[in-house]
Amino acid sequence: MYFDSLQGLLMMNGHGMYVWSAYLAAIAIIMTLLVVPMRRRARLLQQLAREANGSEDKTVGNARVEQ
């Protein structure tokens, strides 16, 4: 470990603000990149499942019993 105290790690000899803001911004964008397709897929699946159940309920009866 290069820094000997938490204070030193946060300040980084006066450059802490730049370093930490760059890292936080990057982490935020990376998280968004990962979460957006996950949520999009989950939403699509949910929507499709609802559509499928809705139509099968009307025609075949209760589809869930068969599974």
Add this chain to the structure above:
Amino acid sequence: MWTFFHKLGSPPWLYAIAGTILRWLVPITLIALVAGMIWGLLFTPPDFRQGDSYRIIYIHVPAAVVALAGYYVMAIAGAISLIWRMKMADVVMRAAAPVGAALTFIALLTGAIWGKPTWGTWWVWDARITSMLILLFLYLGVVALYESFDNKEAAGKACAVLSLVGMVNIPIVYKSVDWWYSLHQPASIKFTGESTIDPSMLYPLLLMIAAFYALFTCCLLMNIRAELLQRESRTQWVKKIASEKGAD
């Protein structure tokens, strides 16, 4: 070889294999990212000229490298979709564009933050920064073109043409902008020649570059899966997956 190529054209197979890869790749990527960041932030000595602000390099350089590589991934996928009329290549291209744009944006943003303590200004019109900005515009152009078509198949083809034109242009843009202004530090990582960066700083950087490549792959595969579900929402295999999910 060819059976693999044909399987790539099959949406259910691609969806399934992407899921299997993601199950392993996402944890590995996250671990590598976290490890690389901690290594770069805590366990490397400061640069003797730039002090601690150089630590931004562990995000800035990987993001820039992968953003540029991502454009080639997109353009090659576009070429495959135009030449072999493979629909899955369209899906790959569509999935790559926003990820590449986001990585380009990370590189620009961290570059600006890094520039403030190093050069005393947020923005310098130097060759690499300007090239990255043009790359961002090229990415956003592809996204904008895709979104303005109602017919998504035509959108894929149009974007394929545009990304290929962009690929021919990137070296020209790079060279001309480089010529236009050459004040930046010379490239400091070379895999073949002598390296001017100390090993204690180089290894975490290489780890972060690998982690960003893995991150790009993860995002690409996740976007591919979502895009596949949307495009194939009328087919049997998607309905099956959806009903299995719904039954949980």
Add this chain to the structure above:
Amino acid sequence: MQRQHPQSCSRGCLLSVPHTGQFCARVLRRQLLLAVRRPIEIGNPLLFFAIVIVLFPLGLGPSPERLVSFAPGVLWITALLSNLLTSDAVFRSDFDDGSLEQLILAPQPLFFSALAYILAHWLTTGLLLAAVSPVFALMLNLPVSALGALFVSLLLGTAVLSLLGGIGAALTVGLKRGGILISLLILPLYMPVLIFGTAAVQAAMTGAPSGPYLAILGAMLSLAIALAPLAIATGLKVSIDA
């Protein structure tokens, strides 16, 4: 008896198919004729060029020293923008009345007919812009020694711009709101041309030889002539299919 392919009976048959060269000449003539019949369409980009040039002294102040240092960039950017504004319309009317579809179905390669369209576009915008640019250059106090470099660089550069703009036009011709989109797609591709175009004029202003920059512009033009029609042809097919 030899069976003849329809395309190969261009000389003897009654229903003759023109050679590619002839066909392109006809396309070019038609486009030029259409342009001449609507002179305002030719005049608009020139008028735009003139008005925007006037904006710069108003915005930057009338001091001759300052104007002359900005002059190469101002002239080039303005020429680039007026070229961009017209490139949206290259294929538009032919797409609307369906003659573009005929062009794609024609036996002649689309590569060369697309090139003829672009040549017509360049003759009615780039060539005229290059021709009037010395007048405005003098108004911005550009030294007379740089006028030649300005003229030649615009001549070569606007041809590249027309080719690149044609790609954007081909890709967006089927869209309702192509206008702003085409600038987003094409402007990043214009940047190398802008860099070397202004460099040529600046070199001539300082007395340095502008030949190398003009040579690079010429190389860009050769590359664009070889590759851009391919992209235009593919783009037109995509737009017609959509």
